Structures are given as structure tokens and as C-alpha cells.
Amino acid sequence: MNDLTKRNLIHNVDQKNGILGTAEREQQITKFIKQDGSTTPLEVLKAWLQFQSGLSEKNKRDTIVKYEMWLMNRANTTIKTNVAELPPMVDSFINGGDVSKSYYELLVNWEKRTYNTFNDLKNKHIKEFLKKYKLK
Numbered sequence: 640m641n642d643l644t645k646r647n648l649i650h651n652v653d654q655k656n657g658i659l660g661t662a663e664r665e666q667q668i669t670k671f672i673k674q675d676g677s678t679t680p681l682e683v684l685k686a687w688l689q690f691q692s693g694l695s696e697k698n699k700r701d702t703i704v705k706y707e708m709w710l711m712n713r714a715n716t717t718i719k720t721n722v723a724e725l726p727p728m729v730d731s732f733i734n735g736g737d738v739s740k741s742y743y744e745l746l747v748n749w750e751k752r753t754y755n756t757f758n759d760l761k762n763k764h765i766k767e768f769l770k771k772y773k774l775k
Contacts, residue, residue: 642672645683652684663696670736693740696733702742703729703749706768713764728753742774 649668653660671690677683694702707725732753739745746765751757769775 640678640680640683645672645675645677648680648683649687652687666734667691667696670738673736674738690738693738694742694745699733699737699739699745700729702745702774703732705772706746706749706765709768709771710764742769 646668649671650660653664658664667690671687675683675686675690677686704725708722711722732749735752737745737748737752739748743765746768747757747762750761750765
């Protein structure tokens with residue numbers, strides 16, 4: 640199936656469900672189509688539903704910012720991180736095609752793609768953060 644056919648299929652389902660087309664929705668559809676390998680309409684719709692069951696961009700953004708602020712406060716250091724750089728970094732990460740389905744997966748991907756590293760200590764920090772804020 641070509642991308643235009645997939646997009647039309649999703650738009651038809653949205654229209655039947657009364658979902659209005661927004662810029663954010665179009666971005667979601669584009670991200671989905673870029674990573675989708677479906678070859679039949681049924682596969683496309685199943686993959687789209689699965690894709691939509693993930694975390695919203697707002698939840699991803701809020702969680703990453705909260706996590707970074709938690710890390711800074713936890714470090715209890717006099718070195719001040721430039722917080723102004725964080726929102727563009729987060730937007731770049733999310734708009735770069737992140738398809739995390741859980742908060743744990745989101746933060747692991749964030750560490751790997753943003754800082755190009757992931758280790759036992761970072762894993763421990765992520766689990767501690769998720770437990771503290773009761774996220775899964």
C-alpha cells in the first residue's frame with residue numbers, strides 16, 4: 640500500500656468517528672506512515688490502533704521534562720544546567736519519530752538517543768523516577 644492510500648484510510652476512519660483533522664493529528668499520521676510496513680487495509684488499521692495506544696506527545700514531553708528536573712534536583716549540585724535548552728531537545732526527540740508505548744521505554748529511548756548512553760545507573764534512576772511518580 641502506498642502512503643497516500645494509508646493516509647486516506649486513516650482519514651476516512653477519523654471522519655466516521657468525528658475526529659477533526661488538526662496539525663498535530665497530521666503529524667501523528669505522518670510519523671505512523673513513515674514507520675509502518677503494513678501491506679493491507681486491515682494491517683494498516685490494526686497498526687494505527689496500536690500506534691495510537693501509545694503515549695501522547697504532551698505526556699511524553701511532560702514526563703521527559705519532569706524526569707530531567709527530578710534528576711537535576713536529585714543531583715543536589717551547585718552546577719546549574721541550562722534549562723532553556725531542554726524544550727528544543729525534547730521536541731527534537733519526540734518529532735524524530737519516537738514511538739514509545741510506555742514511560743519506561745520513553746525514558747530509556749530518551750537517554751539512548753539524547754545522551755548516547757544507557758547503563759545500570761541510568762536504568763536505576765529511571766525505575767526510581769517511575770516508582771516515585773507512579774508511572775508505568
